[in-house]
Amino acid sequence: MDLKDNLHLLSKEAVEKIEAASDLKELDQVRVAYLGKKGPITEISKGMKTVSAEERPILGALVNEVRNEITSQLEAKKARLEMGKNQP
Numbered sequence: 001m002d003l004k005d006n007l008h009l010l011s012k013e014a015v016e017k018i019e020a021a022s023d024l025k026e027l028d029q030v031r032v033a034y035l036g037k038k039g040p041i042t043e044i045s046k047g048m049k050t051v052s053a054e055e056r057p058i059l060g061a062l063v064n065e066v067r068n069e070i071t072s073q074l075e076a077k078k079a080r081l082e083m084g085k086n087q088p
Contacts, residue, residue: 003044003051003059010040011066018073024081031074041067 014034021027035041044063051059 003047004062006040007044007062007066010034011069014070015073018070018077021077021081024078027074027077027081031070034070035067041070 014030017030017033018027021030033039041063048056048060048063
């Protein structure tokens with residue numbers, strides 16, 4: 001599996017876990033698990049220096065896209081939880 005496939009898989013997993021979170025504490029644990037200092041998205045970002053110069057901009061854009069998608073899903077779910085509505 002290459003890094004692109006891995007990123008898409010991580011994004012899918014994170015969104016599923018975000019949707020499954022039933023409270024703010026659980027939601028924060030998902031955030032830290034995926035976006036924290038030791039999270040897989042951060043690890044992939046750190047590993048970018050090993051990627052070829054041609055692939056780096058493409059992979060960098062994908063990393064940012066996945067990070068932004070996870071962040072927006074986290075914010076939306078947090079807003080729903082704070083309003084007491086767990087429905088999308």
